[in-house]
Amino acid sequence: MxxxxxxxxxxxxxxxxxxxxxxxxxxxxxxxxxxxxxxxxxxxxxxxxxxxxxxxxxxxxxxxxxxxxxxxxxxxxxxxxxxxxxxxxxxxxxxxxxxxxxxxxxxxxxxxMPAAPPEKGEWSLGEPDLTVRMAESFTPVRGRDTYRCFVLPTGLDADKYVSAIDVVPGNRQSVHHVILYLDSTGKAEELDKADEGPGYNCLGGPGTPIAGNLSLADLGNLASALSYTLGGWAPGTRAHLLPDGVGIPLSKNARIVMQVHYYTNVSRDPDQTRVGIYFSKTKVEKPMFFLPVVQQRLNIPPGAAEHTESTNFVVPFLLDNHVINVFPHMHLLGREIKMEMIRAGSTTPMVLIDQWDFNWQGPYTYTKPMAVPAGSTVRLSCKYDNSANNPRNPSNPPKRVTWGEGTEDEMCVAFLGVTLDRFSPLF
Ligand code: HEC
Structure with missing residues (x-):
């Protein structure tokens, strides 16, 4: 025009x-x-x-x-x-x-009228390239929070890059979050065998080596060593593809260890959650890794209507990077979460959610990857309302709240999906 x-x-x-x-x-x-x-x-x-x-x-x-x-x-x-x-x-x-x-x-x-959009079925991005699911359904025990890990072999015969994941919970009422860890060591299968019933108890994490899921077969394969997760899903997360040229490494030796957090207040019907995986369709130049920026030393006094916790992460020497996406996370007391980059005295906003809602979480992908050079400070602030006036406060009367995995504990974390500028640890 x-x-x-x-x-x-x-x-x-x-x-x-x-x-x-x-x-x-x-x-x-x-x-x-x-x-x-x-x-x-x-x-x-x-x-x-x-x-x-x-x-x-x-x-x-x-x-x-x-x-x-x-x-x-x-x-x-x-x-x-x-x-x-x-x-x-x-x-x-x-x-x-x-x-x-x-x-x-x-x-x-x-x-x-516009043409009807193509029918996508139950997967919002269309049929996945690979679907993995729990081998059998699992019924969480009565109680408020159950963390269960399920080992999902991928059957891949070649290393891949992942552009998107999607999760279809078997029981939308009880599945509160899903994190997809990767394990190439066989440790997760051992833990699974030692625990009765489908999966194993994994409150606190999957019990697999997180700093690199390195197996002998993976030695010399830095990309899969750095890749310990495919990301997460929480209620309200919408699947979407990473930009062309960027992918999350998935080694053919890796099993997906799916941690499911069940919250059985509403329903404890059996669950059989499925994961859809979309591989990168274009050549991947930059593998993406997840970097958690975390403040774990939380101390939120009972009754405080506006309590802020924050942390600074200084990007180490040589680790200049681009941030592809950001996934902020708090629990029920969260009110506001903010991330900014501070560099040479100027502040660049990275993300702000001023009306935090536990039910609406997910990764947000930048239209243009954001350059975060070594020496920059990434600052994360989390604001909470622990007063009795907060209708979402799970404790009545309010109690002192610290870091933890339970729904009644709190978190202050943002996962950054980053690519490194100087190193390109390709498969
Ligand atoms: C990301 C998913 C999503 C999108 C996008 C979305 N909705 Fe919703 N909507 C929901 C869910 C889930 C509910 C159920 C209520 C809840 O859990 O908040 C809902 C509830 C509603 C309700 C009932 C609310 C009530 O209080 O009774 C209306 C009306 C509505 N949506 C309209 C819209 C309109 C209009 C749009 C687009 C302009 C839209 N929604 C976009 C997920 C979505």
């Missing part, structure tokens, strides 16, 4: 007569792009928004949650890091949705 056309276009679009928002022309497209990834049959949202009738049925609720900024549940605050695949509404989209509802939800001219 030339500048002149653009001016004409904006001029006409601003005319009130041309401005009636219809489902066929505007709303269907907004819903397709920003709502249907969750509001579709058998996904995490409680109802589908597939058709005009669906949208009309839910119009009043849509108005309420969209005005309040509750839906779509995109958490990072604009201006603090720029992320790919955002499903936040633009100001224009928000105005259009609300105008459509206030204007009586007109259908408009059906000829303007």
């Amino acid at each position: 030339t500048l002149r056309n653009l001016c004409l276009f904006s001029f006409f679009a601003a005319l009130p007569l041309a401005g009636q928002v219809t489902y066929a022309r505007e709303v269907s497209r907004i819903v397709q792009e920003k709502c249907q990834q969750c509001h579709r049959p058998n996904d995490i949202a409680p109802f589908a928004l597939s058709t005009y009738d669906d949208a009309v049925t839910w119009a009043e609720d849509i108005k309420r949650v969209v005005s309040a900024g509750i839906m779509p549940p995109w958490k990072p605050v604009a201006g603090h890091g720029e992320f790919r695949d955002s499903f936040a509404l633009t100001d224009q989209e928000k105005r259009d949705l609300l105008a459509w509802i206030d204007g009586g939800t007109p259908l408009g001219d059906e000829a303007n």
Whole structure:
């Protein structure tokens, strides 16, 4: 569009007569792009928004949650890091949705309807290249928190790079989080054999060597030595692909050790969770590793309505890197989590979530990988509300809270997916 056309276009679009928002022309497209990834049959949202009738049925609720900024549940605050695949509404989209509802939800001219998106089935990125699952279903024992590790062989006969993972929980009510560790040593299988029933108890971690899952077969293979996880999943995590040229190393010798955190307050029906793996389709130039930036020395006094904990991580000499994505994590008392890079006296925001919600977590991938040179300080701050006024406070009356894996403990961590600038430890 030339500048002149653009001016004409904006001029006409601003005319009130041309401005009636219809489902066929505007709303269907907004819903397709920003709502249907969750509001579709058998996904995490409680109802589908597939058709005009669906949208009309839910119009009043849509108005309420969209005005309040509750839906779509995109958490990072604009201006603090720029992320790919955002499903936040633009100001224009928000105005259009609300105008459509206030204007009586007109259908408009059906000829303007967009083509239906391709049917993706239960995996949001389409059929995975490899699906692994628990060998048999597992029923967590009664109690609030169970951490169970399941060893999932991949059957791969060649080393691979992973571009995305997706998780389909067998029981959406009890599966609270999933972390996919990698183990090439055989240790996880030993632990599994020693523990009765499917999987083994792994509160605190998988019990496999984390600093490199090095086996003899992996010696000289730095990439798989550094690769101890494929990442994690928590309620609300949406799968998405890494940028071209970047992949997470997956050695053919590695077993995936899937740690599942079950929270059996609502349901303790059997679970058989599946993991979908998408391999990199383009040549990988930069393997990606996960670097946790953590403050474990938490001490959150009972009753404190605004308590902040923070930590500084200084990037070591020679380890200049690019940050591909960031996965912030706290539990129920979390209110705000913020990360910034401080370098030569200037501060660059990396991510800010100012209305933390345990139910909406995931990795956010930068539109452009962020250069974090050696010597930079990465600062992480976590703010908590441990007062009795916090409706999410799991303890009544509030109690002193420290670091821990239990839902009633807290965490302050952000996992950075990084590639190293100077070293390229390829397979
Ligand atoms: C990332 C997944 C996701 C996206 C994207 C999403 N929703 Fe939702 N939506 C949910 C889930 C899950 C719920 C169930 C309530 C909850 O757990 O918060 C929900 C609930 C709702 C509700 C009912 C809320 C209530 O309080 O009764 C409405 C209305 C709604 N969504 C509208 C939308 C609209 C409109 C969009 C797009 C503009 C959208 N959602 C985008 C996942 C999503």
